[in-house]
Amino acid sequence: MDAKDFYGIYRDLAEQLGVETTIRIYEHLHGLQITFPVKLYSKSYIEKQIKERYDGTNGKVLAKELGYTERYFKKILVSSNRSEDLLP
Structure with a gap:
């Protein structure tokens, strides 16, 4: 399995973060809509x-x-x- 086997945003994640991390993100967050703030640091x-x-x-x-x-x-x-x- 590699990044090309994933759909949409999951493909992007797999390319950037790797297949295992993408699967972990999917398992924990699938179905949720997430918006990341522009600011990273407190x-x-x-x-x-x-x-x-x-x-x-x-x-x-x-x-x-x-x-x-x-x-x-x-x-x-x-x-x-x-x-x-x-x-x-």
Whole structure:
């Protein structure tokens, strides 16, 4: 069995994730309609990344790497209750 043996979205999943993973997803979620949010990471994770990796000049790079706009990234810096702790 390989990816070409699957129907529709399951074929896409099998190509990207493998046959075994696709079967596991099917067994657990078939029949459900799932929408994945655009944002992958939580605000607390982003704050942690800023604290650990932001040097005052690499906001654009970090924002892109984490899948956020530079504007949203800056908003997190400004709106965080711990913004003083996040800035270098």
